[in-house]
Amino acid sequence: MGILSWIILGLIAGALAKWIMPGPDPGGWIVTMVIGIVGAFIGGWLGSLVGIGGPVTGFAIGDIITAVIGAVVLLFIYRMVKSRS
Template sequence: MGWIAFIVLGLLAGLIARWILPGKQTSSIIITILLGIVGALLGGWLGSVLFDAPLEDFFSIQTWLLAIGGSVIVLAIYGAVMGKKR
């Protein structure tokens, strides 16, 4: 999968993860998108390490679930860290 497709995947996965997570989200949409891209990378890495299932095909449900799962993890960690600072 190319970099542009990966960025689009991370953008959409970050927005979906933001919608999934409960509570008030205080981060901007730009931060959410960047964290979504990081989450997609994390999801792809975890998928390849744990399940031998890397992010290969943009239209695969497996790719989307891994990217969204990684984004939820990253956004939850970000929310926990930033919530303690406020």
């Protein structure tokens, strides 16, 4: 259930990241959702290293926060890379 939970959480994190960072995205909503899923994995991994998150057993607030932070950071990096090309 862990990987499926992170995918669902990533979709939610992608939507929240888009809400936090509004504006035109080069790839639209689909790319933003994929970025949310990847950001959730990265945020969860980094969160588990520092002890504020980990593999999802439910939708705890710490898991949501780390996933959203990961998605926002990844969305910011994606926008920076796409704007330069």
